[in-house]
Amino acid sequence: MADYKKIIDFIKSVYGNKDFTPLAVPVFAGNEKKYLNECIDTTFVSSVGKFVDRFEEEIAKYTGAKRAVVCVNGTNALHMSLLLAGVKLDDEVLTQALTFIATCNSLSYIGAYPVFIDVDRFTMGLSPDALKEWLTKNAEVRKNTRVTDLPKSQDFVYEEDKLACYNKNTGRRIKACIPMHTFGHPVRIEEIAAICKEWHIELVEDAAESIGSTYKGKHTGTFGKVGAISFNGNKTITTGGGGMLLFNDEELSAFAKHLTTQAKIPHRWEFRHDYIGYNYRMPNINAALGCAQLENLDRYITSKREVAAEYEAFFKNIPDIEFFVDSPDTRSNYWLNAIILKDKEAQLDFLEQTNDNGVMTRPIWELMNRLPIFENCESDSLKNTIWFADRVVNIPSSVRL
Ligand SMILES: Cc1ncc(COP(=O)(O)O)c(C=O)c1O
Incomplete structure (x- = not known):
């Protein structure tokens, strides 16, 4: 089982919030x-x-x-x-x-x-x-x-x-x-x-x-x-x-x-x-x-990429959790940071522990093919899609100034 206290304390320290750390809030720091x-x-x-x-x-x-x-x-x-x-x-x-x-x-x-x-x-x-x-x-x-x-x-x-x-x-x-x-x-x-x-x-x-x-x-x-x-x-x-x-x-x-x-x-x-x-x-x-x-966009993206780099370094030392990074040839704005957990059970556990303890997190959207309005639409095997849906959790990602 993951060391939730360590993870929650770290996420709170990234934004300097003791009580509640939201997922993503706007910043109005200019004109x-x-x-x-x-x-x-x-x-x-x-x-x-x-x-x-x-x-x-x-x-x-x-x-x-x-x-x-x-x-x-x-x-x-x-x-x-x-x-x-x-x-x-x-x-x-x-x-x-x-x-x-x-x-x-x-x-x-x-x-x-x-x-x-x-x-x-x-x-x-x-x-x-x-x-x-x-x-x-x-x-x-x-x-x-x-x-x-x-x-x-x-x-x-x-x-x-x-x-x-x-x-x-x-x-x-x-x-x-x-x-x-x-x-x-x-x-x-x-x-x-x-x-x-x-x-x-x-x-x-x-x-x-x-x-x-x-x-x-x-x-x-x-x-x-x-x-x-x-x-x-x-x-x-x-x-x-x-x-x-x-x-x-x-x-x-x-x-x-x-x-x-x-x-x-x-x-x-x-x-x-x-x-x-x-x-x-x-x-x-x-x-x-x-x-x-x-x-202020470039400043905000620099801040978001700094936060992502801190998460990446931290999660390297946490077993069974992968921090999702941008791939070669790309430069991401890291709009929402994502981690990948071991399985569905670990995902649910993580969501519960973090949301119960003042850190807002959320799973990936319900897959479109699982919504009644689109369930009859054609699809391929959706192998990676389902794999991600069972494992991804978004963690706090606001701009930090
Ligand atoms: C992937 C994606 N497409 C479309 C939209 C729709 O944008 P809006 O909320 O501005 O209508 C959003 C976000 O809200 C989105 O995340």
Whole structure:
């Protein structure tokens, strides 16, 4: 049995909390109040204001994306990403069962189906090996026969690609793949991108948790057609609620801006709309918070990586517990620190002992394929996914200043 007292005392000492150590709390150590006051004083709290443009420009610069487009949250950023990737009713989307519900909800809004592919032992995100194996067994590339009956006002993507990927078992088109950079640790994204290209599948990255995380020096969320970030309150930086789309394609980003702002044709007084649009634009007041938070992002990531290094050194000397580290070629933001316990029993024991003694910890999300809403969806063996689900516990991970 693990020496819980030693572990709990250590975690408390990392953050200097005697009584209660939360899992992840936001830090407001910069210009947040100043920028918020500016919004209130000028009355620009809603859909118009300088902070929205500034936040988009600064995130694009920070991530190296050609352009970034704000959203109200990460979930609708993912929904928009999939619409822009051309996912339509009855299509299939390849993703992980080990993810937060928003990944699967976003594709379900379109009436698409998830197919669950196993994760990688060393990244905890979608495995390119499992992806390739599943596609080789179950998919074929052939001429696109998918004719949508959507009215033009809702049909954003014309299937000019002559070839498309189909699931041989269900007959459905496999339109997109969404890997998720679990807990901020980048997946083997280059290999996944190459597989998607070979199989004529659009790549959309769920980078909700990975602001500041890079793969071979390139920011997560910039490898595919679109990437989606979240600025929810528990993330590395927050806008209260918020999301961002990352693009390498200027034209597509301009269209995203149009769709996320009710598809209104710009005019001084006329209200004319050319598509069924969405009210997905982040308000100025949230963007103001984002601008202030972004000024400190590098500092926050340095702090999170320092905390992770301390955990890593500590857990090296604790039998039967592995601290999960980022893999070669990647630099993780260590959004949520994770440890791997011996088995399910050890996991439950750890959760109970820590939560009973003032250290907040939690298991990985319930796997998507185990939720009644997705239990009939196709999947591979999910070997590593199940192995992680039975063993992973997230431990306190806030920025420490
Ligand atoms: C993997 C993942 N995808 C999507 C989201 C959705 O983001 P939001 O909460 O901003 O809607 C989150 C987090 O909240 C997430 O962790």
